[in-house]
Amino acid sequence: MAERITGHTELIGLIATPIRHSKSPTMHNEAFAKLGLDYAYLAFEVGNEQLEDAVKGFKALGVRGWNVSMPNKTVIGKYLDHLSPAAELCGAVNTVVNDHGVLTGHITDGIGYMRALKDNNIDVIGKKMTIVGAGGAATAIEIQAALDGVKELSVFNRKDEFWERAQQNVKNINEKTNCKATLYDLADTESLRREIADSYLFANATGVGMKPLEGQMVIPDASFLRPELIVTDVVYMPEKTKLLEVAESVGCKNMNGMGMMLYQGAAAFEMWTGKEMPIEYMKEILNIHF
Numbered sequence: 001m002a003e004r005i006t007g008h009t010e011l012i013g014l015i016a017t018p019i020r021h022s023k024s025p026t027m028h029n030e031a032f033a034k035l036g037l038d039y040a041y042l043a044f045e046v047g048n049e050q051l052e053d054a055v056k057g058f059k060a061l062g063v064r065g066w067n068v069s070m071p072n073k074t075v076i077g078k079y080l081d082h083l084s085p086a087a088e089l090c091g092a093v094n095t096v097v098n099d100h101g102v103l104t105g106h107i108t109d110g111i112g113y114m115r116a117l118k119d120n121n122i123d124v125i126g127k128k129m130t131i132v133g134a135g136g137a138a139t140a141i142e143i144q145a146a147l148d149g150v151k152e153l154s155v156f157n158r159k160d161e162f163w164e165r166a167q168q169n170v171k172n173i174n175e176k177t178n179c180k181a182t183l184y185d186l187a188d189t190e191s192l193r194r195e196i197a198d199s200y201l202f203a204n205a206t207g208v209g210m211k212p213l214e215g216q217m218v219i220p221d222a223s224f225l226r227p228e229l230i231v232t233d234v235v236y237m238p239e240k241t242k243l244l245e246v247a248e249s250v251g252c253k254n255m256n257g258m259g260m261m262l263y264q265g266a267a268a269f270e271m272w273t274g275k276e277m278p279i280e281y282m283k284e285i286l287n288i289h290f
């Protein structure tokens with residue numbers, strides 16, 4: 001690094017709290033080094049109290065862009081000049097691009113999920129998808145899938161504190177995209193079975209399957225799946241959740257959340273640098289399988 005940083009090196013940031021555990025600095029700095037790009041990516045512990053100052057500071061310094069995670073993701077929009085259609089509909093931003101002082105907020109999580117599908121030769125465009133969840137990850141996937149041309153989306157969620165957001169997501173999709181979305185209570189297992197039965201793809205976009213819910217899944221049992229169904233999970237730790245293990249035992253093609261994580265970074269990288277992230281190299285050095 002000492003040899004690489006010069007007076008010309010451009011900064012890319014990451015703001016959130018807590019943030020020290022993030023793998024994004026490693027991913028982006030490895031990609032910059034591999035392509036010989038003169039950027040450095042650094043994480044900054046920033047809460048919502050310092051957020052406005054942080055945005056002004058980055059802008060004053062001419063920082064090319066930055067990633068945003070919790071708790072700043074849902075708050076930063078009001079400090080930016082423009083939002084992408086997906087960021088607007090999600091009410092969240094994970095990537096900011098600074099074009100000569102004009103700040104645009106994007107959300108690349110959903111883009112990442114859709115690109116990961118493509119990487120696995122899974123084409124859900126024009127087809128029906130059933131998805132569980134209404135949190136940050138689920139919202140990003142649902143909105144992007146609808147914007148990209150998924151024909152029908154059946155959304156399931158528990159009647160918990162995310163129910164209202166689930167209602168809002170479905171309303172946004174029906175009003176602002178050509179996709180037809182319907183919301184169901186996850187406890188309604190009869191509807192869950194019926195909706196999965198004529199879906200091309202079933203997605204878990206909740207933390208069920210990951211600690212502290214490891215060993216659990218959002219469907220009651222394997223009889224909800226069939227071999228032709230594609231099954232995906234946003235969780236990547238463990239690499240194979242209970243849902244994906246069951247899907248595999250039924251014979252379903254399946255995909256974990258690592259691809260979404262990699263490609264959300266790749267999409268941001270391209271927005272800042274105009275260059276494609278070296279995906280195969282990243283998979284190899286970061287030990288990514290999906």
Ligand code: NAD
Pocket residue numbers: 109132133134135136137138157158160162186205206207208210213218234235236257258260261262264
């Ligand atoms: P969140 O807290 O915003 O959303 C939680 C969602 O899970 C809600 O829909 C909630 O109703 C549902 N839920 C919680 N407990 C449940 C249970 N016991 N049964 C059924 N539903 C339940 O979380 P998030 O930020 O959207 O993250 C969800 C998961 O996605 C996490 O495991 C996270 O690690 C993962 N994630 C992955 C990526 C990636 O790039 N692969 C990106 C973001 C998040």
